[in-house]
Amino acid sequence: MSAIRPEASAGPMLRHRMPEMNPAFSSGAPSSSSSPSCAASAPGVPSVPRLAIPARRRAGKRERTPRRAYGFAWNRSDSIMIAPLSAVAGGCGCRAAPRVACREPARSGRAREEGNPSGPRIPRDPAYGEGVLLSMYERRSPMKEYTWEVPAPLSTTPIQVTDGARIILRRYGNPKGPRLVLSHDNGLASDLYYPFWSRLMPDFDLIIYDLRSHGWNPRSALHNHNISTFVADNEFVRQAIDADFGPKPAVGVFHSLSAIVALNEDRPGEGWAGLVLFDPPLYPPPTGDPYEIDRLWRNCAAARQFRPARFRSPAAFVTDFRRSRLHERMVPGVAELASRTLLRPLSDEQEYELCCPPEWEAHVFQWGFAYGVEPSAKQFRCPVKVIGGDPTLRFSFMPSAELEGILGFEYDFVPDTTHFLQLEDPEECVTTMVGFLEQKGLA
Template structure:
């Protein structure tokens, strides 16, 4: 494991899986989730690649940190420190970032500030072509923040959360074993008995509030980033479950595709398809990637 010490003395623990001699892939998750939730997807990458996974601050393996630091600039700085710790612990070599949802914005901010990666695979990022209406995105992010603050934070058992997920329309395309994994990895035993969410609802909500403002800067960030980027979107013709997806085919600088009939949760809904798209990109670009100094 690699331990990244953050600016406020919080710690993020990065874990290594798979083939240490293969191309390195670094992964983290969407807001309110946990990296281990994506194991059906990550396990396919680990057959061939050197896979390093970690959780955003106050998520997953990490203890909750100061709410005042839950913002996008702090997460970008965290990301830089995590990659430094990964190189120190496991040895430096070219790394491909694989990120989903809110964390795609984090890694773009990171890469613009401190070029680190050989390439990026971004699952359903907040990228909007010029002229795209953002009113819907703002409404959705504010709605997600309100919903997060109201979220039930304590459960008698993981089965109680699993039952809730199984009834939720937003998770209707996620396989049942992955829903069970969700209940397992996003809860921790509570000192008062039962279980509680690993990511406190107010922390999740605040990140959604920050997310919208920074998503408007995505195209500006991309102008300063020169590495290859593959964007894998949800089906833009579907009614979105969490965040609206956009057809990015008009942006010629991006290696863009979308997966039909999948929503914003596509790495959870179709891990095999998402892994195939990731592996093809990493194989193609790892042959020309140079060791990072």
């Protein structure tokens, strides 16, 4: 496969784009002089009781003006639409509901049914259920991009780390820009974060890698799959980056597990120009309860034992992925991206398995509590920025662990996001991170 070098102005590589939200996109929109009901102005939108979204007071530093709330509804021709909530729920005061396609257009040759509005036909997706889907995104407009295609890297470098395991380094973006080194959370892969790091490609030299037994890397021994080994691996990774891509100041950008790995190095921050840590699951002393964090990690380990390791097809994985409430805030297209980045075909190609099996993922959680303690900020040899999920949101898997109590580090949070904030509001995550880098002279 030939390398693809993105242009300086290139953004995310996308297969499809949604039409702009313009009332003119809806066929048959009445003139502004008329005042029809929503049912009349938006043919095919089911009439359902108006839903009230209570205003919530946001905690923390930021106050944001609520945006328009959007809902989803199926029309009579089995097409999914996104419209302002007032139109979907039968409220008054709207002219016509804009039709905006948010799922994959129909394959060629599939006839449209009579009455389907202008624009691409969108086939019904069983994962979303039947009838009207009233899953709403408060304060968030629908994303335009919905199919994420990770491009070929500019170059790849396989390296050997602790105990002979292999890790594959990939280079993306602008080699002349400031260098960022990115990694991921337990059980995931760095390619899954493409909605986040694709926004950095025009301006930054990106080095992407997966932790051992994740993503692109071959599977290594289970007994060495733990945080202490990841810490040792990171030293090999850092040395290989300078040797193969040239020495340059580098900022580590790590989420959750990879952030914990960076915090547990012998001399935290040494060798880095800076660290940006997204939602590291730790409790800062003296406010944190070590028994509570122990229980949290062990519960995560137990839950992973029941996670299916094999799937009949990528589509079966996508359906399972969408069922989880943990993923309900992620931007459109992440489920399909996950099926391409977290699965690998078995030898007979009849089934697919997770790159990082549940047993390996659980093994990290079983002993993770011993590494979830905040080191002293005085130990760090570089500036550190901690960016957490919204502390006012309840999250059942891995909550932002009282990150607002961290002393000594710069801290911020992204409103309306959970532990997977880079996949839920990637644009705001990039803005917050780049602001810190510019402040420190690293961008």
